[in-house]
Amino acid sequence: MKGNEAIAESAIRCGCRHYFGYPITPQTEIAAYMAKRMPKIGGTFLQAESEIAAINMVYGCASTGRRAMTSSSSPGISLKAEGISYLAGADLPALIVNVQRGGPGLGGIQPSQSDYFFMTRGPGHGDFHIIVLAPATVQEMADLTRLAFELADKYRMPAMLLADGTMGQMMEPVALPEEQIDPETIPVGKPWATRGTGLKREHNIVNSLYLKPDELEKTNIERFARYERLEKEECRWEEYLMDDAEICVVSVGITARVSKNAIVEARREGIKVGMIRPITLYPFPKAPFAKAAEKVRRFLTVELNMGQMNEDVKLAINCSRPVGMCNRVGGMIPSTDEVLAAIRKEAK
Amino acid sequence: MAIVFQKPKALTDVPLHYCPGCTHGIIHRLVAEAIDELGVEGRTIGIAPVGCSVMAYDYFRCDMIEASHGRAPAVATGVKRSLPDRIVFTYQGDGDLASIGLCETVSTACRGENVTIIFINNAIYGMTGGQMAPTSLVGQVTQTSPYGRDAATQGLPIRICELLASLEAPAFLERVAVNGVANVRKAKKAIFNAFKCQVEGKGFSLVEVVSTCPTNWGLTPQKACEWVNEKMIPFYPLGNYRNKM
Amino acid sequence: MTYETIMAGFGGQGLLFSGKVLAYAGLLEGKELTWLPSYGPEMRGGTCNCSVILSDEPVGSPIIAHPNILMVMNEPSLDRFEGTAQAGATVFVDSSLIPRKLKRTDVTPVYIPATQMAKEMDALALANMIILGAIVEKIRCVRPETMVDALKHTISARKANLLDLNLKAVEEGARFIREKGGEE
Numbered sequence: 001m002k003g004n005e006a007i008a009e010s011a012i013r014c015g016c017r018h019y020f021g022y023p024i025t026p027q028t029e030i031a032a033y034m035a036k037r038m039p040k041i042g043g044t045f046l047q048a049e050s051e052i053a054a055i056n057m058v059y060g061c062a063s064t065g066r067r068a069m070t071s072s073s074s075p076g077i078s079l080k081a082e083g084i085s086y087l088a089g090a091d092l093p094a095l096i097v098n099v100q101r102g103g104p105g106l107g108g109i110q111p112s113q114s115d116y117f118f119m120t121r122g123p124g125h126g127d128f129h130i131i132v133l134a135p136a137t138v139q140e141m142a143d144l145t146r147l148a149f150e151l152a153d154k155y156r157m158p159a160m161l162l163a164d165g166t167m168g169q170m171m172e173p174v175a176l177p178e179e180q181i182d183p184e185t186i187p188v189g190k191p192w193a194t195r196g197t198g199l200k201r202e203h204n205i206v207n208s209l210y211l212k213p214d215e216l217e218k219t220n221i222e223r224f225a226r227y228e229r230l231e232k233e234e235c236r237w238e239e240y241l242m243d244d245a246e247i248c249v250v251s252v253g254i255t256a257r258v259s260k261n262a263i264v265e266a267r268r269e270g271i272k273v274g275m276i277r278p279i280t281l282y283p284f285p286k287a288p289f290a291k292a293a294e295k296v297r298r299f300l301t302v303e304l305n306m307g308q309m310n311e312d313v314k315l316a317i318n319c320s321r322p323v324g325m326c327n328r329v330g331g332m333i334p335s336t337d338e339v340l341a342a343i344r345k346e347a348k
Numbered sequence: 349m350a351i352v353f354q355k356p357k358a359l360t361d362v363p364l365h366y367c368p369g370c371t372h373g374i375i376h377r378l379v380a381e382a383i384d385e386l387g388v389e390g391r392t393i394g395i396a397p398v399g400c401s402v403m404a405y406d407y408f409r410c411d412m413i414e415a416s417h418g419r420a421p422a423v424a425t426g427v428k429r430s431l432p433d434r435i436v437f438t439y440q441g442d443g444d445l446a447s448i449g450l451c452e453t454v455s456t457a458c459r460g461e462n463v464t465i466i467f468i469n470n471a472i473y474g475m476t477g478g479q480m481a482p483t484s485l486v487g488q489v490t491q492t493s494p495y496g497r498d499a500a501t502q503g504l505p506i507r508i509c510e511l512l513a514s515l516e517a518p519a520f521l522e523r524v525a526v527n528g529v530a531n532v533r534k535a536k537k538a539i540f541n542a543f544k545c546q547v548e549g550k551g552f553s554l555v556e557v558v559s560t561c562p563t564n565w566g567l568t569p570q571k572a573c574e575w576v577n578e579k580m581i582p583f584y585p586l587g588n589y590r591n592k593m
Numbered sequence: 594m595t596y597e598t599i600m601a602g603f604g605g606q607g608l609l610f611s612g613k614v615l616a617y618a619g620l621l622e623g624k625e626l627t628w629l630p631s632y633g634p635e636m637r638g639g640t641c642n643c644s645v646i647l648s649d650e651p652v653g654s655p656i657i658a659h660p661n662i663l664m665v666m667n668e669p670s671l672d673r674f675e676g677t678a679q680a681g682a683t684v685f686v687d688s689s690l691i692p693r694k695l696k697r698t699d700v701t702p703v704y705i706p707a708t709q710m711a712k713e714m715d716a717l718a719l720a721n722m723i724i725l726g727a728i729v730e731k732i733r734c735v736r737p738e739t740m741v742d743a744l745k746h747t748i749s750a751r752k753a754n755l756l757d758l759n760l761k762a763v764e765e766g767a768r769f770i771r772e773k774g775g776e777e
Contacts, residue, residue: 062426083416
């Protein structure tokens with residue numbers, strides 16, 4: 001199954017019956033899959049007039065308490081930024097998939113991780129975050145789709161699956177959960193949802209407008225208290241050969257896969273190298289880095305951007321160790337040999 | 349004592365913030381009366397815009413969602429696709445619907461989405477303090493057309509009902525005004541019909557209400573109503589543009 | 594054992610499809626695997642390739658730097674990938690489309706006139722399946738009998754009527770290896 005298809009099928013099994021999207025490479029398989037499946041299971045697939053309309057359809061649908069999603073690729077996510085900010089401001093759960101391609105501008109269509117800052121710092125105006133999950137296997141494309149929906153509902157905030165073009169296009173075996181969540185159970189336990197009062201309660205308002213500054217301040221502080229809880233309880237990462245590591249590679253997505261190969265080679269040469277692969281990019285898993293900084297000599301980020309995650313690693317370890325970088329951009333992916341060379345350099 | 353006049357049930361008791369002589373209050377009331385008369389308050393969900401009526405969510409007693417600028421029809425689409433048996437309406441001004449949100453407006457109409465749009469056309473941006481709207485008339489003085497709207501550089505105003513009437517999908521399109529008793533009565537009927545059209549599952553309905561903005565037009569409320577007759581209605585002819593009911 | 598296969602040629606030659614069939618055969622045999630296409634304008638007639646890794650171990654990177662199986666169906670692809678092949682790799686060349694021989698001497702070439710053979714079968718679009726049949730027969734990266742089920746699963750409902758023809762093409766490729774060996 002293709003990574004993009006794994007996301008789509010997993011979303012359906014999570015009880016998502018509403019997909020709103022707009023075609024853009026390299027994520028179009030998600031829309032195509034939804035277009036095929038949704039009509040057969042009483043769901044909605046709607047090709048919107050624009051990315052902007054699509055995210056606002058998600059906003060409307062999420063307001064009714066349902067699991068709604070959209071997917072796009074980097075330039076399309078720029079257009080969705082407004083809507084993502086409104087989702088965050090109105091405390092609405094929703095899933096946004098970003099299968100990244102190179103930028104800025106129209107950029108290219110080959111894999112990239114250059115939206116890292118844009119996504120992890122809060123993709124839109126205002127002071128907010130969204131949950132950002134970074135899959136590195138097709139299996140994780142499916143598993144993290146589920147986690148994204150669950151965390152979004154639990155913390156009442158938008159969640160993003162941040163993949164790169166390779167992850168979306170590649171096929172691997174994937175085991176999907178047999179369990180199918182009944183979509184009608186999803187709005188249960190969401191008393192804030194606007195589904196009609198039924199004349200049984202006061203009217204609900206889904207809103208992000210607070211003209212009184214003290215009220216707006218309160219909502220911001222409350223939201224950040226939630227983020228704090230999220231940071232404490234929901235960080236996820238994978239450690240690979242870290243027990244005796246002196247060099248710690250840090251990478252996500254496709255470059256984590258390439259790095260694994262390079263680490264195996266380097267170990268053969270006797271270099272003690274391991275890897276921390278963050279799975280949640282927001283919240284960034286600081287704890288394993290703080291722990292690693294006590295024993296590794298150097299860190300090395302391997303990324304498809306000009307060094308964005310590199311900064312988060314430096315922050316996580318308070319710059320207590322050198323943090324090197326091996327990177328390619330514009331749709332290029334570093335080869336195993338390039339990463340191996342960078343590891344050797346760090347080992348010197 | 350017999351009650352001879354009262355607020356519609358679908359309005360809350362929150363005092364309206366609108367300027368003296370603004371017709372938003374009347375139109376809110378007409379919308380609420382339609383909801384009351386169709387008995388759908390409990391299953392109605394409204395979408396508020398960005399503009400003067402941004403706080404409409406406080407005034408209607410039904411569930412309300414505040415949309416970003418121009419996106420109310422997309423939000424309405426999301427709600428309606430989630431809950432097809434609910435009555436979903438948007439309430440939008442001319443900047444919101446006919447400028448920044450024109451794409452969403454046309455596309456939602458084109459899909460024949462079974463929602464109702466109440467479009468307030470007062471030929472000006474009210475909330476931001478009186479800038480030129482897509483519906484401002486040629487020669488109209490605003491903050492951003494200080495020498496009067498110049499057709500050569502600022503284009504001509506847009507007629508939404510006529511534009512949407514070129515599409516096949518819409519089920520109900522009507523332009524009304526609220527600058528006098530007779531017009532208010534017609535407006536009430538049109539708004540009722542638009543909602544009824546949705547209740548009956550006929551598809552997309554829109555009522556364009558030619559409205560006033562005494563504050564930013566720099567006119568007294570009474571003069572503003574006269575200006576609607578003299579300037580607005582000749583360019584924006586009242587009447588039905590589509591009726592599949 | 595890890596089989597790292599690159600299939601390359603023009604868009605429209607069905608390279609992504611033959612890669613999928615091979616990957617699916619691996620799946621049926623319980624192997625670890627990845628399938629990665631080049632994507633983009635290639636789909637509209639440019640050069641196109643896909644990478645399939647079949648392994649007994651979990652697969653790290655799905656990107657193949659040095660294939661040990663290479664299948665090329667046009668000259669630009671041979672030019673591009675010949676140098677990347679591992680020493681000892683097997684290189685399958687559609688000799689009806691590529692006039693030149695390999696430059697390298699440390700790899701095993703298999704020249705198979707697949708497009709010509711496909712024409713004779715009146716199934717021009719199946720040259721890819723002929724070469725795939727040859728690969729499986731020669732390398733045994735999956736069992737030849739697994740190909741039947743793999744094809745059944747991979748072929749779209751719209752083209753289900755072409756299943757038998759596809760199987761015949763695979764068998765043609767296998768027969769070519771059995772009878773001629775392909776090596777020169």
